[in-house]
Amino acid sequence: MKLRKVSAAAAAAVVLALTATACGGDGDSDSGSGSGGGDKIKIGIKYDQPGLGLKEPDGTFSGFDVDVATYVAKELGYEPNQIEFVETKSADRENALARGDVKLIAATYSITDERKEKVDFAGPYLLAHQDLLIKTDSDITEATDLNGKKLCSVTGSTSAQNVKKDFAPKANLTERGGYSECIAALQSGAVDALTTDDSILAGYAAQEQYKGKFKLAGLKLSNENYGVGVKKGDTETVNKVNAALEKMVSDGSWKKAVDANFGPANYKNEEAPKIGVIVQ
Numbered sequence: 617m618k619l620r621k622v623s624a625a626a627a628a629a630v631v632l633a634l635t636a637t638a639c640g641g642d643g644d645s646d647s648g649s650g651s652g653g654g655d656k657i658k659i660g661i662k663y664d665q666p667g668l669g670l671k672e673p674d675g676t677f678s679g680f681d682v683d684v685a686t687y688v689a690k691e692l693g694y695e696p697n698q699i700e701f702v703e704t705k706s707a708d709r710e711n712a713l714a715r716g717d718v719k720l721i722a723a724t725y726s727i728t729d730e731r732k733e734k735v736d737f738a739g740p741y742l743l744a745h746q747d748l749l750i751k752t753d754s755d756i757t758e759a760t761d762l763n764g765k766k767l768c769s770v771t772g773s774t775s776a777q778n779v780k781k782d783f784a785p786k787a788n789l790t791e792r793g794g795y796s797e798c799i800a801a802l803q804s805g806a807v808d809a810l811t812t813d814d815s816i817l818a819g820y821a822a823q824e825q826y827k828g829k830f831k832l833a834g835l836k837l838s839n840e841n842y843g844v845g846v847k848k849g850d851t852e853t854v855n856k857v858n859a860a861l862e863k864m865v866s867d868g869s870w871k872k873a874v875d876a877n878f879g880p881a882n883y884k885n886e887e888a889p890k891i892g893v894i895v896q
């Protein structure tokens with residue numbers, strides 16, 4: 617993906633239809649659990665991203681991705697108590713679907729051409745943008761300020777790839793397994809910035825323990841179109857998930873989930889994307 621600063625208007629103007637990829641898969645779908653448990657569905661989410669996918673201390677799950685997953689599962693015939701959430705870290709997502717560990721993934725999973733070679737996507741269901749999280753008193757104001765600075769991102773994420781390829785190839789990039797590890801590094805001063813989607817960063821910045829310490833730089837460095845990942849070739853599930861996502865928007869549940877999960881972080885989300893339309 618070519619990186620540039622994008623205004624919302626420019627972003628909305630340049631759209632490409634998401635082509636259904638019908639090739640390469642075997643079309644098998646065990647329509648129940650990802651690994652054959654009968655009346656359960658396994659769904660991959662993140663465990664450490666407040667506002668998107670978070671495992672709470674009491675073992676329950678919260679966040680926008682969790683709400684999307686729960687809504688979609690219901691449309692596929694699974695009640696909330698039939699969902700088994702599984703942690704899928706950024707670098708594990710394609711393999712988790714290919715192995716059948718999970719049936720679906722709703723984990724801040726950007727739709728990209730590279731990933732579409734290995735998995736199929738329903739959606740998109742959210743448009744986010746890559747940004748930086750920095751200390752409140754940081755003098756970093758644009759991406760090029762990162763050259764020569766220490767930066768943290770997560771292995772297997774588009775965020776880490778974009779830094780290396782495009783906007784700060786001379787940054788000293790540390791890649792970790794999850795964003796919570798980067799937050800710890802930012803807090804300790806081991807790195808100068810954390811980069812990933814603004815939706816994720818806003819959730820961290822709003823955490824009680826970080827209030828007043830961190831801020832978002834406010835740079836729209838990329839377009840991240842979140843999709844629901846599905847095993848390559850499982851077109852039937854992609855179509856069902858797309859119908860569920862469309863319904864989630866039209867019946868007001870999407871907006872409700874946005875308000876409930878992003879409201880506390882004061883995150884200004886984009887409008888609901890159109891199914892099958894990727895903002896480049």
Ligand code: GLU
Pocket residue numbers: 706723724725726770772773774775812813840
């Ligand atoms: N949305 C980006 C991605 O899919 C960054 C967030 C993440 O690592 O999940 O790679």
